[in-house]
Amino acid sequence: MLTQPMPESHVLSAMRALGNLLRASIPGSGLLWVLSDEGFPLQCKGCGEICELLRWGEVQRRRDSTFRGSSPPRIVHNSYVELDRCALETGCDTCRTLRRAFLLEQITSHGAERLGHAGNQWPIYAVLNLGSSGDSELALAVKSPKAVLYSATVHLTNDVRAVARNSRRAAPGPRPDLSALRRVVDDCHRNHECSSRYRWSHRNPTWLLRILPDNLVQLVAGPSEPVDYVVLSYSWGDPATMPAAEWARIKGAGTKTINGRPVPERLNPFSVRELPETMQDAIAISASLGVFYVWIDNVCIPKGTNWDTEASLMHEVYGNSAFTLVASSSTKATDRLLYDRLAWTQRGGACRLRDLWWLHNTPMPLDRVRLESPVSLRAWTLQEERLSPRIVYWAGQRWYWSCLERQVAELGESDWAASPADPCSRSCPQRFLELCRSGDEELLHEEWLDIVQAYTRRDLVAPRDRFLAIAGLAVRFYNAKAANGGAVVTEDYLAGLWKDNFARHLAWSVASAVEPRHNLRHIAPSWSWASLPLRVQTKTKAPFRPSAHFKFVAVRRVEAAEASYALARTETGDPSTDFINRGRAVEERGRGVKAVEVRGRFRRFISDDALNVSWDGIERKRDGRSCFDFGAFPGRSIYARNKGNGTILSKDAHCGEVVGQLDYTIPADDKPDQHPAPYVREGDEREIVCLELGELAMLLLVPDHDWGRPESYRRVGVAIGYTNRKGFFYGCETRSVNLV
Structure with missing residues (x-):
């Protein structure tokens, strides 16, 4: 019934x-x-x-x-x-x-x-x-x-088909799916042109860790024939935030030497447990992916090695690797990479509510992983990323793969293939390598400016490594410009800037004036971004049109490196060796450049009769934007300075204003007898002079009397985009000056 x-x-x-x-x-x-x-x-x-x-x-x-x-x-x-x-x-x-x-x-x-x-x-x-x-x-x-x-x-x-596609994917477990990652890596090596296009040479690093059975590893000299090896990019950590014993363990992982050779304890097989946890897990991941050599800086650059030489070879170490493993999930070298990922300890997919709506999760974009992970705050890792043709980003809840032809997130939700016509049609860390290969000079200079902007916000344990930490990028940049069949190369490396587009490279600015006490003037000249303190936000990519009046004249002072520069420039008869040596020599000399001579239109920033007014007296807020009201000063030349963020304004009578950005604030303990100061003291603003760089870009300078040569100036800031005063340099004299 x-x-x-x-x-x-x-x-x-x-x-x-x-x-x-x-x-x-x-x-x-x-x-x-x-x-x-x-x-x-x-x-x-x-x-x-x-x-x-x-x-x-x-x-x-x-x-x-x-x-x-x-x-x-x-x-x-x-x-x-x-x-x-x-x-x-x-x-x-x-x-x-x-x-x-x-x-x-x-x-x-x-x-x-x-x-x-x-x-x-x-x-x-x-x-x-x-x-x-x-x-x-x-x-x-x-x-x-x-x-x-x-x-x-x-x-x-409301797209049920998209939800159905996602639901058909196998849900990950708490542990990473290394078999899926291995398929992605193997597919790149078999079917992509990443290796043939971007491998720098057939040389292996000087030293490698060989992975042996039974959790053993051994430091070995790089084989004479190319081998697949993984490079680990990681953060050592901040010694100020960890126990002294933990920091000693991280530093103690370094390879000691006797008479210039690694100690026997490293040349013989030893347990991976002697290394910090990030290194241990990187070795395990590499072996699971079928790669049995690993390069880790702290272990594979033995103590006492010529650090300058090794730093300039980083474009080879990273460019020749099977891939770079970026430990994005680690805050320090003692963090594990292999652990239960909490996002996947409970099963569950897309969820339907009210018969109309499907709720679903999406992976974090790779760019956020790149820019917000702890490893992205370490200066050395910038070139590690930009010089690597293939990268695995190991994030907290999933892995990501990036090469010139493909990016994949674990589970495949972010899988995309690059356009054959433009391999960097989407944001990818390999853009620098692609531009070096294609030789697009304008875009290559733009990419260098992007590198500078990303680099200055990062930290270094040793500030003296300011130039060394991007030496590999500089060598790769120069060699990209020099690979022109033996023609005369006009390019030169100048303390982090490049001569062929020098005016554009001088036009960097700080996002806001910074405290000057930790500046690096002992490392770089005032006109170089490298003279700024560490961890400073800079701007390098404002629109720029060069001035027809600006000209680079000559390098006027270089400290050290001249002898080795001349030696390395000597031709050996081996084209490959000469090509590599030239790039390394240019980079090494460039670190020591302290003064250059340039020529351009020149004038004072503030008129002799200008009245000093308070910033609050002229600044107004309108629709959430800052603007200026000069109604209280009709027919007067004025200037004003914002002591908080370092902006400075100059306005001649009956003309538009120019707003500049000073590099440094005035410290609370400013003492007039401290000389020379890298900042402009209160009351000394009338000393500022300007050098035109572009149609709407100028350097702000003050005289430097300590160098011992006339017409010498040090940088104190920049002004860019002063559309209210396009004629600021009309009729001004053109002068040659020394920037120090």
Whole structure:
């Protein structure tokens, strides 16, 4: 006998009743549901708040199908720990999606762990953002009364096909899928042209670690024939933030020498456990991927080695490697790379709500991993990345692969192939190598400026390595310009700048004036960005059109390196050796350049009759922008200085203003007897003179009387983009000056 089907309303009532029973049966979990009528996923009452946001979005779209805007925030859980418990105990699909979103935002393993720390337990707010084109997202934030501690994004879609494609992918486990990574690496080596295009030479590094069975490794001389090896790019860590014993262990991993040879303890097989954890796991990953040689700077550059020589060979070490393994998840060398990744300890895929919306996670963009990981703050790792044709980024919750032809995120969500016509059609770290190969001079100079901007914000344990940490990039740049069939090479390396586009390279600026006490004038001249303190944000890529009046004249002072420069420039008869030696010699000499002579239009920055006025007296805010009001000073020449951020303004009577940016602030303990000061003291602004670099770009200079030669000036800032005073240099004299 057939029975009539139960009405849908009765089914829902039965499910609610069952939910009440289950809720009552879970001790201490009054916050939890397990069933819902919102498309029948497992849910909790916090997810009901998200459904309210979705209802709000549906109402807006019914009123206006192109509506774009954000909902009021709603609290979906009282803390991350509560969210984590809900996802675990109830299997709530929505909470698992939200939990994973927070974890996927963490680049390091420590970041994921900190989500659960007691001091970070504040309410989780959600806001629905509706885009005009139909794209939508949930913006999540853990907010304390003072700040947003963590944020994350969950994406929404109505495209069932995309959700189905994602659901068919195998979910990762807590441990990385090294078999999938090996397929990606092998595919590049078999089917791409990365090796044939970008391998620099057939030479191996001077020393390599060979991986042996039974967790043993051995330091060996680089074989005479090319071998596959992995380079580890990692952060040593900040000695100020770790116990002294831990820092001693990291430094102690270095290879000692006796009479210039590595000690027997390294030349004989030794246990990988003698090395810090990041190195141990890098060795394990390399072996799992079928590569049995590894290069690690601290181990493979023995103490007492000529560091200058090794630094200038970095373009070979990285360019010839099978790939570079970037330890993006590590904050220091004692962090593990292989651990259970919290984002994947709970299974769960896309989640459907209200029959209309699918919630799903997306991987963090590779650019964020590159720019925000701890390793990106270490100066040495910049050239390690830019000189590597193939890179594995090892992030906190997944790995990423990048080569000239393809980028892949674990699970394949970010898989893309480069255009054959333009291998760098999307952002990729190998752009510098591609431009060196193609020889596009203008773009290559732009890329160098990008390198400078990325480099100056980074840190160095030893400031004396300021130039050494990019020596490999400089050698590669010069050789790209010199690879022209033996023609005369006009390019020259000048303390981090390049002669053929010198005016453009001089036009760098600081984002805001910096404290001067830790400047590096003992390492580089004032006109070089390398003279700035470490960890400074710079701007190098403002629009620039060179002045027809500016000319580089000559190098006037070089310290050291001249003898080795002359020797290295001597031709040996071996084209390959001569080519490499020339690049290394030019880079080595360039580090020692201290003064140059240039020629250009020249004038004073501030008129003799200018009145000094307060910055607050002329600055106004309009529509969130800064502007100026000179109504209180009709017909007067004036100047003003913002002591906070170092901006300085000069305005001649009846003319437009010029706003410059000074490099340094005035320190609180400024003493007039301290000479020479790298900054402009208060009251000395009238000493500033200007040298035209481009149509709307000038150097700000002050006389330097210590060098002992007339017409010598040191840089104190720059002015760029002064559209209100395009004729600032009209009729001015052209002079030759020495920049020191």
